[in-house]
Amino acid sequence: MKPADIQRIAEHELDFQRAYKYRINVCCSSGCVPFGALKVLKAFEDAVKEFGVQRECKVARTGCVGTCSVGPAVVIEPGDYLYQNVTPEKVREIVRDHIVLGLPAKEYLYKNEAYFKKQQRLVLRNAGTIDPHRTEDYISMAGYFALSKCLVTMAPRDVIEEVTASGLRGRGGAGFPTGQKWSLVSASHGSPKYIIANLDEGDPGVFANRTLAEADPHAILEGMLIAAYAVGAERGYIYIRAEYPLAIETLQRAIAQARSMSLLGESVLETPFKFDVELRFGAGAFVAGEETAILASVEGRRAMPRPRPPYPANSGLWGKPTLIQNVETLANIPLIVLNGGAWFSRIGTPRCTGTKCFSLTGKINNPGLIEVPMGITLREVVFEIGGGVPEGRTFKAVLVGGPSGGCLPETLLELPIDYDSLTKVGAIMGSGGIVVIDDESCMVDTAKFFTDFCVDESCGKCTPCRAGLARVREVFEEITRGDGKMEDIATLEKSGVYIRDASLCGLGQTAPNPVLTTLRYFKDEYVEHIVEKTCRAGKCFKKEKEA
Amino acid sequence: MLKDDNRYEILENFMKKHEYEESALLEILHKAQELYGYLDKELLMHISQSLSLPSSHVFGVATFYSFFKLKEPGEHVVTACLGTACYVKGVDEIMQAIERQFNLKRGGSTADGKLSLLVTRCIGACAMAPNIVVDEEVIGKATKEIVTEKIKLALGGVKVETS
Numbered sequence: 001m002k003p004a005d006i007q008r009i010a011e012h013e014l015d016f017q018r019a020y021k022y023r024i025n026v027c028c029s030s031g032c033v034p035f036g037a038l039k040v041l042k043a044f045e046d047a048v049k050e051f052g053v054q055r056e057c058k059v060a061r062t063g064c065v066g067t068c069s070v071g072p073a074v075v076i077e078p079g080d081y082l083y084q085n086v087t088p089e090k091v092r093e094i095v096r097d098h099i100v101l102g103l104p105a106k107e108y109l110y111k112n113e114a115y116f117k118k119q120q121r122l123v124l125r126n127a128g129t130i131d132p133h134r135t136e137d138y139i140s141m142a143g144y145f146a147l148s149k150c151l152v153t154m155a156p157r158d159v160i161e162e163v164t165a166s167g168l169r170g171r172g173g174a175g176f177p178t179g180q181k182w183s184l185v186s187a188s189h190g191s192p193k194y195i196i197a198n199l200d201e202g203d204p205g206v207f208a209n210r211t212l213a214e215a216d217p218h219a220i221l222e223g224m225l226i227a228a229y230a231v232g233a234e235r236g237y238i239y240i241r242a243e244y245p246l247a248i249e250t251l252q253r254a255i256a257q258a259r260s261m262s263l264l265g266e267s268v269l270e271t272p273f274k275f276d277v278e279l280r281f282g283a284g285a286f287v288a289g290e291e292t293a294i295l296a297s298v299e300g301r302r303a304m305p306r307p308r309p310p311y312p313a314n315s316g317l318w319g320k321p322t323l324i325q326n327v328e329t330l331a332n333i334p335l336i337v338l339n340g341g342a343w344f345s346r347i348g349t350p351r352c353t354g355t356k357c358f359s360l361t362g363k364i365n366n367p368g369l370i371e372v373p374m375g376i377t378l379r380e381v382v383f384e385i386g387g388g389v390p391e392g393r394t395f396k397a398v399l400v401g402g403p404s405g406g407c408l409p410e411t412l413l414e415l416p417i418d419y420d421s422l423t424k425v426g427a428i429m430g431s432g433g434i435v436v437i438d439d440e441s442c443m444v445d446t447a448k449f450f451t452d453f454c455v456d457e458s459c460g461k462c463t464p465c466r467a468g469l470a471r472v473r474e475v476f477e478e479i480t481r482g483d484g485k486m487e488d489i490a491t492l493e494k495s496g497v498y499i500r501d502a503s504l505c506g507l508g509q510t511a512p513n514p515v516l517t518t519l520r521y522f523k524d525e526y527v528e529h530i531v532e533k534t535c536r537a538g539k540c541f542k543k544e545k546e547a
Numbered sequence: 548m549l550k551d552d553n554r555y556e557i558l559e560n561f562m563k564k565h566e567y568e569e570s571a572l573l574e575i576l577h578k579a580q581e582l583y584g585y586l587d588k589e590l591l592m593h594i595s596q597s598l599s600l601p602s603s604h605v606f607g608v609a610t611f612y613s614f615f616k617l618k619e620p621g622e623h624v625v626t627a628c629l630g631t632a633c634y635v636k637g638v639d640e641i642m643q644a645i646e647r648q649f650n651l652k653r654g655g656s657t658a659d660g661k662l663s664l665l666v667t668r669c670i671g672a673c674a675m676a677p678n679i680v681v682d683e684e685v686i687g688k689a690t691k692e693i694v695t696e697k698i699k700l701a702l703g704g705v706k707v708e709t710s
Binding site: 030031034035044068069071184201202203204206207210242243244280281282283284285286298299300301302325357359361362363367368369399402403413435436437440441449450453456459 | 563568571572573574576577600604606607611612613614615622628629630631632633634635636667668669670671672673674675676684685687
C-alpha cells in the first residue's frame, strides 16, 4: 500500500457507508460491556434481520460515547439520537419505531443536551462513531491522511515545526511542550531511538486513556508513527496497564492490521521509513507514570525513578535517546499535521492550547468521560456538563488531578482549567481526573485516603517520600481516632512542604497536595476533629463507637 | 510440582521466545501468573534460574507491582475497587460489611479458602461507582445488600447470571 492508496480506501469506505440509510452505533467499551452491551449488540443484529432492514441499516460495534453512567449507550445516525440504558428487551421496540417507522423511541432517549454542549471532541473525535476493529473505518475519517502527508510532503524538521507552532503540551500531567521534547530527541545522537507511548493510567478514578485505546486505537498508532518519523525513531512501545484487557485486545488487533496494510513495518507505505510497535504490560505501579520509572519498567525492572539528567531524550531505554509521550498527546498529532499548528493554537488558551479529556466522577449527576477546551472553568465542568451534585446534597469540594491533586472549594470554581492556574491553587492537571465531593465526605478522611494511596505507591527510594508520607499517615490516624492535638496541623503542614520540596520524582513532589489543600481550604474540619472530636460527615471516630 | 502438566512447557516456550532476556521479566511474570493463577516461591525460583537473575531481583520485581499475586486466591474472589470515585461513593462501607458477614479481612481469604476479598486500585468503571467484582461479574452502583446476596449465591454453588 502506498500513500496515495489511503485516499482511495477512504473514498471506497465512504461509498460503502453511504449505501446505508441508518447506522446504529453500540458502545462496547469497558464502561458498557459489564452492563450488557454485547447482548444489546447481538439483539440489534437480530432485530434488523427480523424486520428485514439489514440493507438500509448498519449495526456497528463502537467505542465510548462518553455517557458512561447510563450505559449501555447506543447512538443512531443520522441525527445522533442517543439511547440510554438500553437492554435487549428495548431493542426490538427501538428498531421498529426508529428504523421501520422513522420515529425515534422518545422515552428511551438521553435528554441531557447540556452534557455535550460545552464539550469539544478532538482527541475523542472518532470515539463512539467508528468501529475500532476496522482500520478502514478509521481511514474513512481521514485516518492516516496526516501520516501520508508527512511521508510525501514534509521533512521531519517541518513536522517538528508544526507541532511546536501548535503549542501542544504533554497530557501526561507535567505539561512539557511537545515540540521542544521532539527537538531534543531529534537532535540527540545515538541510535536506535525509541518511543514509549504511556497508557499506564495509574490514577484511580481515571479512565480517559483506556477509553481512547478502546475507541480509536489507530489515532494512537498514527500519532506514534508521525512522532517516530519526526524524531528518527524506529521502534515503539505502548506501555499499557495489564488490568485493561479490552484495550489490550483492541490495540493488538489494530497493530496486526496496520502491519498487514504496511502502515507499520520495514517500509511504511512503501517508503524508506521504518517503524514497528510492541505492547509492554504494566503491573499496577502508580509511580510508573514518572518518565524514568517507566524506562525501568519497560526494561523489566522495578519502576523506580532515577535522578535527571541525563534526560530520556539523551539516555532513555537501554541508554538510547527515547521520546516518552502520553497517548492523549499522541492522538492530537494527526490533527495538528492535517490542519496546521496555527489552527490548533487557536483552541483553548494562548498558554495552554487544545483540549483535555477528563474522567468526571464522584457525587455528580452526569459522570462520564468528557473532552473540553483548555481554559473552561471548573464551574462549567461540574455544574453545566456534570449537572451538579445529586438533589438534596451540597457541593463541598472538587478534587482535580487524581490522588496527588488538590481539593478545591466552591470559592475557586471560577478557576479556568489549565496547567498554570491549577498549579497556583495547589492542584495539578495530573492525568485528568475530576472527582466531585459532597457533604457526605469528610475532608480529613479524604486527605487520609489519598495519603494511604501514596504511602502504598511510594517506591521507597528516597526518604522524604517514603518516611515522610508514613509519618503524615500516622498523624492522620491519630486525628481520625480522636487523639489529635492542635500542633498536629503544623506537623502536617511542615511535613507536606518538606516532602514536596525534597522528593526525587513527581510522585513525592505532588503527594502532599491533598493534605496541603485540605489544610488550606478546609482547616475548620481539622480543628473540629482535634478540638471537638466530631466529624460532620460521620466518617471518623467510628471504630470506637462500634467497639 | 511445577512439571506436573503442560503449563511448564508453555512457560518454557514463552521464555525461550523472549530469549531469556532480563527485559522480558515482567512479560514472563504476567504469563506465569496467567498460567498458574499466582506466583509462588517455587515458580519465582524457577524463573530466576531460567533467566540467570538473582532470586532477590525476581522477588523484588514480583513484590513491587501490585498486579502480581503471591498467595493462592480463594475459590471465589471478590474484588473491591478502591479507586477515588468508588471511595467517595462509599465502597469502604460495603467492604466492611463483607468483612463482618463472611469473617475475613481485605487482602485475605476465609479459613476454609472458599472466599477471598481483594482490593484493586481502579477498574476504570468510575461512572458506575461503587464497583465490586464477584468472580467475573462487575456489579456497578453496588450496595452491601446486593453484593452480599451475590456472594452467598456464588458460595452456594449457584451460577450467577450476568445482568
